[in-house]
Amino acid sequence: MNIETIAIGIKRMGWDEFRESDMWKTIAGLVKCEAGYKCSLCGSTERLEAHHNTYENHGYEWLYWRHDLVCLCRECHERFHKNHPVSHRPSIDTAEQKRREHEEISRAINNEKYE
Numbered sequence: 001m002n003i004e005t006i007a008i009g010i011k012r013m014g015w016d017e018f019r020e021s022d023m024w025k026t027i028a029g030l031v032k033c034e035a036g037y038k039c040s041l042c043g044s045t046e047r048l049e050a051h052h053n054t055y056e057n058h059g060y061e062w063l064y065w066r067h068d069l070v071c072l073c074r075e076c077h078e079r080f081h082k083n084h085p086v087s088h089r090p091s092i093d094t095a096e097q098k099r100r101e102h103e104e105i106s107r108a109i110n111n112e113k114y115e
């Protein structure tokens, strides 16, 4: 299995299927570990989830997780998606939305840090 084959396999999965996959669970675990098991927005240590800053590298999460994924608690994650009702399913059509989403969350994280 080379990098491209793995990426094609991931992209073929439905989003729900991917979220249930061992690979996603492993990656989400790494994201949480890297974040010190704390929400990057509020610092909560409960109900942590991995959120995609960008789907640009979907299929290559295991290479780009440090850059593309962020650890959020469920509360912040839900609030974020409520304010930004973009689906979790990556598609080319939503690339621009995703870019904005990325900027938004970077800003939120930075504000949190420097307030």
Ligand SMILES: [Zn+2]
Pocket (backbone or CB within 6 Å): 039, 040, 041, 042, 043, 044, 072, 073, 074, 075, 076, 077
């Ligand atoms: Zn939070």
Ligand SMILES: [Zn+2]
Pocket (backbone or CB within 6 Å): 050, 051, 052, 077, 081
């Ligand atoms: Zn998310």
